[in-house]
Amino acid sequence: QVQLAESGGGLVQAGGSLRLSCAASGLPLRRYAMGWFRQAPGQEREFVAGINWTGAGTYYADFVKGRFTISRDNAKNTVYLQLNSLIPEDTAVYYCARRNAPTWGKSVDGYDYWGQGTQVTVSS
DSSP, X not given: OOEEEEXXXXXXETTOOEEEEEEEESSOOTTSOEEEEEEOTTSOOEXXXXXXXXXXXXXXXXXXXXXXXXEXXXXXXXXXXXXOXXXXXXXXXXXXXXXXXXSOOSOGGGEEEEOXXXXXXXXX
16 A cells, blocks of 8 residues: 555644654655645645755745754655744644655645645644
């Protein structure tokens, strides 16, 4: 079965931290860029962070402002998103996705596999 599975979401107070994981099964991540997106109720899915297939190149949405860090372990077929200094506006379902290319991109159109998402809720 081919799937991406996110984990690590939850309820946290403002200023807190979470570490999201995205594990792939039946789906190789090596040589593909990966991305994290999020979607809040009533809003479109938006790009959060991307990482190239080697892990050497990363890119973040402006609203991240140094608070989040994307990383990957190709040996474990897993991608991570460290969320620090969380604010209530970060509340959303967070999705990981595999991009059909070795370098990151911001558009959802370039991603061919998606996880089911993990809920992150930040209370004030």
